[in-house]
Amino acid sequence: xxxxxxxxxxxxxxxxxxxxxxxxxxxxxxxxxxxxxxxxxxxxxxxxxxxxxxxxxxxxxxxxxxxxxxxxxxxxxxxxxxxxxxxxxxxxxxxxxxxxxxxxxxxxxxxxxxxxxxxxxxxxxx
Amino acid sequence: xxxxxxxxxxxxxxxxxxxxxxxxxxxxxxxxxxxxxxxxxxxxxxxxxxxxxxxxxxxxxxxxxxxxxxxxxxxxxxxxxxxxxxxxxxxxxxxxxxxxxxxxxxxxxxxxxxxxxxxxxxxxxxxxxxxxxxxxxxxxxxxxxxxxxxxxxxxxxxxxxxxxxxxxxxxxxxxxxxxxxxxxxxxxxxxxxxxxxxxxxxxxxxxxxxxxxxxxxxxxxxxxxxxxxxxxxxxxxxxxxxxxxxxxxxxxxxxxxxxxxxxxxxxxxxxxxxxxxxxxxxxxxxxxxxxxxxxxxxxxxxxxxxxxxxxxxxxxxxxxxxxxxxxxxxxxxxxxxxxxxxxxxxxxxxxxxxxxxxxxxxxxxxx
Numbered sequence: 466x467x468x469x470x471x472x473x474x475x476x477x478x479x480x481x482x483x484x485x486x487x488x489x490x491x492x493x494x495x496x497x498x499x500x501x502x503x504x505x506x507x508x509x510x511x512x513x514x515x516x517x518x519x520x521x522x523x524x525x526x527x528x529x530x531x532x533x534x535x536x537x538x539x540x541x542x543x544x545x546x547x548x549x550x551x552x553x554x555x556x557x558x559x560x561x562x563x564x565x566x567x568x569x570x571x572x573x574x575x576x577x578x579x580x581x582x583x584x585x586x587x588x589x590x591x
Numbered sequence: 592x593x594x595x596x597x598x599x600x601x602x603x604x605x606x607x608x609x610x611x612x613x614x615x616x617x618x619x620x621x622x623x624x625x626x627x628x629x630x631x632x633x634x635x636x637x638x639x640x641x642x643x644x645x646x647x648x649x650x651x652x653x654x655x656x657x658x659x660x661x662x663x664x665x666x667x668x669x670x671x672x673x674x675x676x677x678x679x680x681x682x683x684x685x686x687x688x689x690x691x692x693x694x695x696x697x698x699x700x701x702x703x704x705x706x707x708x709x710x711x712x713x714x715x716x717x718x719x720x721x722x723x724x725x726x727x728x729x730x731x732x733x734x735x736x737x738x739x740x741x742x743x744x745x746x747x748x749x750x751x752x753x754x755x756x757x758x759x760x761x762x763x764x765x766x767x768x769x770x771x772x773x774x775x776x777x778x779x780x781x782x783x784x785x786x787x788x789x790x791x792x793x794x795x796x797x798x799x800x801x802x803x804x805x806x807x808x809x810x811x812x813x814x815x816x817x818x819x820x821x822x823x824x825x826x827x828x829x830x831x832x833x834x835x836x837x838x839x840x841x842x843x844x845x846x847x848x849x850x851x852x853x854x855x856x857x858x859x860x861x862x863x864x865x866x867x868x869x870x871x872x873x874x875x876x877x878x879x880x881x882x883x884x885x886x887x888x889x890x891x892x893x894x895x896x897x898x899x900x901x902x903x904x905x906x907x908x909x910x911x912x913x914x915x916x917x918x919x920x921x922x923x924x925x926x927x928x929x930x931x932x933x934x935x936x937x938x939x940x941x942x943x944x945x946x947x948x949x950x951x952x953x954x955x956x957x958x
Contacts, residue, residue, distance in 0.1 A: 498621060498625055498626055498812070499625045499626050499627040499628075499908075501627075501883065501906035502881055502882065502883050502906065502913075504935075520935065522883045522906070523626075524625075524626040524627060524812060524816060524905060524906060524908070525620075525626070525812060526885075527883065527885065550627075553625070
C-alpha cells in the first residue's frame with residue numbers, strides 16, 4: 466500500500482516510489498462548495514514547495530492550490546479540467562490534480578498522517 | 592453587534608444550512624446539496640428563499656402621497672392599478688442610485704421592498720423627501736419568503752387557493768392560518784414565482800407546508816447565480832451610488848411619460864444622459880474559455896487599454912458557462928465586441944453579449 470500524507474493547506478499526497486500524486490482533501494472540497502473551474506500546473510514545469518500550483522474556483526470564490534513538496538510535474542489530470550464537479554464527488558481518489566517527480570524526499574517529513582490531519586482539519590475549522 | 596436571525600433561522604439550521612453574515616443578518620448561504628443543485632432545482636421545480644432581511648416599508652396615504660412619491664420615483668404611479676408592482680430606484684439629484692426596489696400600490700398607500708443593506712438609510716431619505724408628512728412603517732414583525740420556479744404556481748395554489756390567478760407584477764391579500772397575508776407574483780431569479788409577506792409567527796408553518804409539497808430551501812448562494820443568469824443587477828455590485836439607471840442599462844424601468852414630464856429625483860441628469868449618452872454602460876460579458884472573472888476584474892480592449900471592470904461574475908449552472916456583468920466605456924458596448932479579461936495576471940478573450948444569459952419564463956399579464 467502506498468503512503469498518504471497531508472498538508473496544512475488541505476492537500477493530500479500519495480507516494481509511490483519517486484512519484485507523488487497530489488489532490489485536495491475531502492474536507493477542502495466540502496469547504497469550497499461546488500467546484501466549477503480548475504487550473505493545473507503545466508506538464509514539465511518545476512514547482513517549489515509551498516508555492517502556487519493551480520487554482521480551484523467554486524460557485525463562491527477562487528482558491529489557490531499549493532504544492533506541499535517540490536518537483537517536476539509529470540502528469541496532470543485533464544478529466545477534472547473538463548468536469549470540475551468530479552472534485553466534489555471523489556476528491557481523494559479519481560479527482561487527483563497532478564503528479565510530481567519528487568525532488569527532495571526530506572520535504573515529506575514535515576507533512577501529517579491521516580490521523581494528524583483529521584485532528585488539524587477539525588480544529589482549524591477552515 | 593450580533594447579526595439578526597430571521598424567523599426561519601431554526602428551520603434553516605435543521606436543514607443543514609451554512610450561514611454567513613449578510614447586511615447585518617445571519618443568512619443561509621447554502622444547504623448540503625450545494626449551490627449548483629439548488630440552482631437547478633429552482634429552474635426545474637420550485638425553490639423557497641428566505642428574504643426576510645429585506646425591508647418591507649409601508650407608506651400610508653392617498654392621492655397626495657401618489658403626487659409626492661412621483662416627485663421621488665421615475666414612475667407613472669397615477670396610472671398603475673391597485674395591487675400592481677413596479678421595479679424602480681431611489682436616486683439622488685444626480686440620478687445616482689441609493690437603492691433599487693419594488694413598489695406596490697396597496698389599499699392604504701404604497702408598499703416598498705428594499706435591499707437589506709440599504710433599508711434604514713432608504714427609510715430616512717424617503718421620510719425626508721416626503722417632509723415627514725406620512726406614516727411610514729418599516730416592519731420588523733413581517734417575514735418575506737419567495738417561491739420561485741416553474742412548479743411554484745401549482746404548489747402554492749394547493750396551499751393558498753386563488754394565488755394562481757395573480758398576474759406577473761401584481762399582488763393581493765390571501766388568508767393563511769387566519770392571517771391576512773400579501774402575495775405578489777414576482778421574484779428575482781428569472782423564473783415565475785411569488786413573494787409572500789407573512790408574520791414572523793406564521794412563516795415557519797407556511798415554509799414547512801411548502802417543503803412538504805416538494806419545494807426545497809435555497810440559499811443566497813444560488814439566489815446570486817440565478818439572478819445573474821437572469822441578467823439582474825445586485826445592489827452594491829452592479830449598481831450603486833456611483834451609477835445611474837441609464838449607465839446601468841435600466842432605462843426600461845423609467846416611465847416613458849415621466850421622461851417627458853420630468854419632476855422626479857435625478858430627472859435632469861437622466862434626460863441629458865439619454866440625449867448625449869453616457870461614458871460607461873453596463874453590459875453582459877462572456878469569457879470564451881472556461882474562466883471565471885469575478886467582481887473587480889479589469890476589462891481591456893484590443894489595444895491593451897483598460898476599458899472597464901466586472902461587477903459580478905460566476906459560473907452559470909443552467910447556461911453551463913461562465914457569465915459576468917460589468918461596465919465598459921460606451922464605445923465598446925456593442926454586442927459581439929471582443930474584449931479581454933485579466934484573471935490572475937493573464938488576459939483571456941471575451942465578448943460583449945446579450946442579456947439575459949438565461950431566458951425568463953414569467954407568466955404573462957398586465958405590466
